[in-house]
Amino acid sequence: MEAPMIKITDLEKFYRTEEVETIALNKLSIEVKTGEFVAIMGPSGCGKSTLLNILGMLDDPDEGSYVFNGVEVAHFTERKRADLRKHNIGFVFQSFNLIDELTVFENVELPLIYTGVPSAERVKRVEEVLDKMQIMHRRNHYPQQLSGGQQQRVAIARAVVNKPKLILADEPTGNLDSSNGNDVMELLTDLNEQGTTIIMVTHSEHDARYSHRIIRLLDGQTVVENIMI
């Protein structure tokens, strides 16, 4: 049997202040196979975003194991995590998170710069992906000159320009109207069909239906998994 791309076991994450300790993830165990499209749902504060950040190696767990592509990464140093992340993972956020000071082109180019892709190759790849996202005509615009839907396309373009194996999307349609939201979901579905693994946090049952599988969390634990048919 093929080894899963992601395998987390008994993962725990706490948030501590001086007086209270909040458990964000409570001995959570999940597996995601290569090529899967998984939606994570649950009420506010159930640990969805925490999970996504740990999966994206933006944050590290307090306890438990996280194996990514056969490598245990739970206690990697920040530098190692950054290195693994930039070659393997793309992020899409609810609030787009584009750099206001850079143009559409430059925003999409950013991950390529950090992975050391040569300049000519960068131009080619950025244009390719902008074309695919149908946002080529906006390449020299700044984020605030674009609509929400367009900004999210740019964000997705940036997430995929490095051809990551995994895309982590945190409520990608949360700031969009339904029409733009549907477009974004179509884009993600296309990417998944082309082989990219997608894990998406969402509140929307509608969006979740695009996925293969829904993991429902409550208080940092899996309560139910729905396989979509």
Added chain:
Amino acid sequence: MIKNYLKSAFINMYRNKTYTLINILGLSIGLACVMLITLYIKDEVSFDRFNANGPSIYRIVQNGRSPDGSVYKNGFTGGVEGITFKQQIPEIKEFCRVNGGGSVLVKKGSDVISEPIIYADKSIFKIFSFPLISGKPGSVLNEPNDLVITEAMAKKYFGNDDAVGKILQINVSGKFSPFIITGVAKNVPQNSTVHFSFLMPIESSLPKSYSPDDWFSMFLNTFVYIRPGADPADVTRKMNIVFNQQAGKTLAEYKKKFGQKIAVQFNLESYYNVHLGEYGTGNGLRPSNKVDYSLILGGIAAFILFIACINFINLTLSRSLRRAKEIGIRKVNGSSRAQLIVQFMGESFLLTLIASFISILILVACLPEFNELANKNLQAGYLLTWQSAIIFALLIIVNTFLSGFYPAMVLSGFNPVQTLYGKLKINGHNYFGKSLVVVQFVIAVFLAIGTIVMLKQFNYLVNSDLGYKPQDIVDVQLPHDFPAFKSDLSKYPFIKDISGQMAPFTSVYADLFEVGDKKLTSTAFLSVDDAFLNELKIPVMQGHGFYNMAGDTTEVLVNQSFAKAAGWQDSPLGKRIKQGKQEYTVIGLVHDFHSASLNNKINPLVIEQLPKPTYGDVLVKIDPNQKVKAIEAIQREYKKLIADSPIQYNFLTDELADQYDSVNKWKQIITISAVISIFISCLGLFGLATLSIEQRVKEIGVRKVLGASVADISRVLMMNFLKLVFIAIVIASPLAWYSMNKWLEDYPYRINMGWWVLVSAGLGALIIACVTIVFQSVKAALANPVKSLRSE
């Protein structure tokens, strides 16, 4: 990647204009200060280094002990040391005596121009690197009427013609006589201790009464050129052996006469050390300087730059919340921490670079003013040397690190999850940033207190009661014909009084007087006419002043300090005092007055009267309401009597103020530094307050909704910062109190600092800080809370 960083940096700078402006303004002023002081220090330490023989040139100096046992260091020697030491000590290859002569009058057509002159042995061209561009070292300064001038003087008097062989009419001692130019030297570098434009043979400067074996008259500088490889300590030892052989007998006699404590010890001072050395200069040498000045100025400049760097650090950190998102995105997209550090350091480099260009403009603009203050002749062109370029580059790099490193470390360390989800909280207390603000204001308040104290001390020195009335008195130097000048001038109604003196009483000579078997070593000696005391309103306390009985030069007046030093309990009238073989009778006691400046204590003083024709300095009291007429009359009468010398006159009050030139300049330097420090600190405070208020918009909204008034909110916002300024005042006050009291100790007559100095400096700082932030605070407090709360 660099393009990407640059763009992000430029856009960030553009979008945050206030912040950028504050940083660039502060940094460019700070850098300009540091560059100015670097030029100053470079000039100081490069003094005389252009001399190829420099390491082998020494000045003969003395460490001695006065009759009263006090130790002194003296850079002067007489005419004999150079000659004798060269004859007796084989290591001394050559010697050169240098003496100053003030200025001489030089005829150019019908004009008479005053030029500074120095006298030297002709070996000056062998020992020092003063190349002759016309004439040969062997054929200059051989005859008493030989003259060497510099290129610039040759051009001034003879245009482009070769000046060698030409004649200049020069008035050295009362009458014009011809001098033959035997050489033209290259212009002397401005950082040369030996500096001349007119040079004459040393012999002309030796006093007529001077005997060539006199080891105890010291009035010129003797330089020796020691064979390379010879040990100067060896030469020193030999010099003292020769001295004791030749002058031991006389020294023993002096000891008998003045006391056994007298001692003379010759020493060698390396030529390179003369400018910043402890033996001082004078008599033909450019004024020396104190190392302390370089250190103090350097310290002030470094502090100012440090204050500007603190602004950068604090503003960058306060703005970091705004940039947090960018940092998060970059990290999520693969940037490593090192790359972010490089990016932020790059931004600080860019800002420093821009500031450094502006600092050059500031530097060039301020250079003339600075030269005036620092007694220098620094040129902006010095910046074009490679050493300056290296210093400048280093300064930019150091400044980049100083201001950029800490913020870069903090910003690059942000957790991307927190930044992207808006959960980032900068350490709520921000003790580091607050301490930096405190440090800024400690420096600013310290300098402000310094300014007030110096200002007060200066005013005290200038306005104190001197014991006489110097107002409306013109001091005229008169080479001859005092009686005629006095009688001619007396007929004008606006001339109130005229008196004569041998030399200006403000620069008197000290001499040795004997009262019984008591020796009064540093007694001042004045020679004045009968009108002097009356004109200056110096009260005679006992006995009487001089009557008009010119001729009896054995009757003198003394001051209270003399009577005290002499130990006279009863009336001094009729007492006998001795100066060498001359005996005097005291006929009056005058009230103590400050003949010298208030920088010195009042010394015992003896006043004598000489025959009228001997007076060369005239004090003319004029009607203050007819100043112009009076000055015109003085000039007219002077010209009638003295045709060959231009008139030199000053108001006595101006001459007195000149004596406080040094404290006046320091007062200005510290004032300027204080103003700059306070200005840059307030710029930072303004920026910080603006940013902090932006971050507290929601809090302000909530407070208002809950019923806080505008005044309440403004107070809350302002107190935050004023608290820091207050802490700074508490720290700076004792430091300043201590240092300024130390500074005042150098003045025998000084102000009492008083607690109000500290209080007023502190209050001033608080008020300035208040004004800086009040506008932003009130504006924030007035804003509609609905807006700020809705945007959440």
